[in-house]
Amino acid sequence: MDNILFFDVPKEYDGAICKEFLKKYCNISSRLITKLVRTENGITRDGKLIRTIDSVHFGDKIEIKLPSDNNEIEPVSGELDIKFEDKHILVVDKPPNMPVHPTKNHQRDTLANIVRYYAMSKGEDYTFRVINRIDRDTSGLVIIAKDRFTANGLKGLYKEYTAVCQGNIVEDGTVDKNIRLKPDSKMVREVNKDGARAVTHYYVLTRNKEYSLVRCVLETGRTHQIRCHMSYLGYPLAGDELYGGNRDNISRQALHCSSLKFIHPVTKQDVEVRSELPDDMKSLINY
Secondary structure, three states, X not given: OOEEEEEEOOHHHOOOEHHHHHHHHOOOOHHHHHHHHHOOOOEEEOOEEXXXXXXXXXXXXXXXXEOOXXXXXXXXXXXXXXXXXXXXXXXXXXXXXXXXXXXXXXXXXXXXXXXXXXXXXXXXXXXXXXXXXXXXXXXXXXXXXXXXXXXXXXOOOEEEEEEEEEOOOOOOEEEXXXXXXXXXXXXXXXXXXXXXOOEXXXXXXXXXXXXXEEEEEEOOOOOOHHHHHHHHOOOOEOXXXXXXXXXXXXXXXXXXXXXXXXXXXXXXXXXXXXXXXXXXXXXXXXX
């Protein structure tokens, strides 16, 4: 199934070169423009082929035929909790203990496998382009762009996470500490001045004698950022043995992607998707 985008040329682009219109108004990358030029009828005006060096005029209807994707992920039937979908974007609520992408030890039990099966059942097939990759044991919202254009346009994604930390956090705060990979590890991060800048804002939602429920907003997107920063403060995530937590009452790190906000690259509409806290995290706060 072809993926087609349509753009009407506004007055301010009357007489503009097509390539500049595509880049500046349509937010199409130079790389994608090159692919479109090589695609049969990749760029047309009112149904007729237009070159990138031609001028566009007010009222022209520019049609973009996005190149077909190559997809080698094996489709596997499974349950998907879909929170939002249109022809360009899919947002699903991922359960814990499910990898996002196939790896050496997980070839058929990942979110990517299930999404491909679901897409093919609808007569679609697209590269699995995850905009906000989360850990296997982290639950919550995952946004998938169905084409290159949409993936490029979703870079301004706003994310909120909900975490259950061990200990009693009494006030909101911000951690602005650089993070790097520990020299003796291939996975664990640490706070270190020689690392990349990382900023985490956290807000206390509720707490009991053993745990604190916090909302985390990220300014940066470093690997394990929330897990590393909260451990640095002395409040590791419940269940996060990698960063000092224990699994007395939960079998995985208590971290959930609870909210995504973005401007839709095609419709230009504001979209907000939310996910309820899973039961295993609720139990830590409500017991």
